[in-house]
Amino acid sequence: LIPTESDGSEKILALHQKLINIAANLKLHIISIESDSAAAEFQAQNLLQASRTKYW
Incomplete structure (x- = not known):
């Protein structure tokens, strides 16, 4: 994810969820998703940690 000034936490969350879904479809296991301490990330x-997906 390349940060821009317009990326809010909801947009970043949607991208992370999309990544998780793509990885699951490809049978890839995501080990970690982390932030660099930027507020939105x-x-x-x-x-993301508070949400539930069908894969957890």
């Missing part, structure tokens, strides 16, 4: 990481 950190909030997206928290939202």
Whole structure:
């Protein structure tokens, strides 16, 4: 993910969820998703951890 000023946590979360779905379809296991402490990325990481998907 290349950060831009317009990327909010909801947009980043949607991209992370899309990545998880693509990986699951390809039978790839994601080991880690992390942020670089940028506020929007950190909030997206928290939202992702709080959400449930059918793969967890």
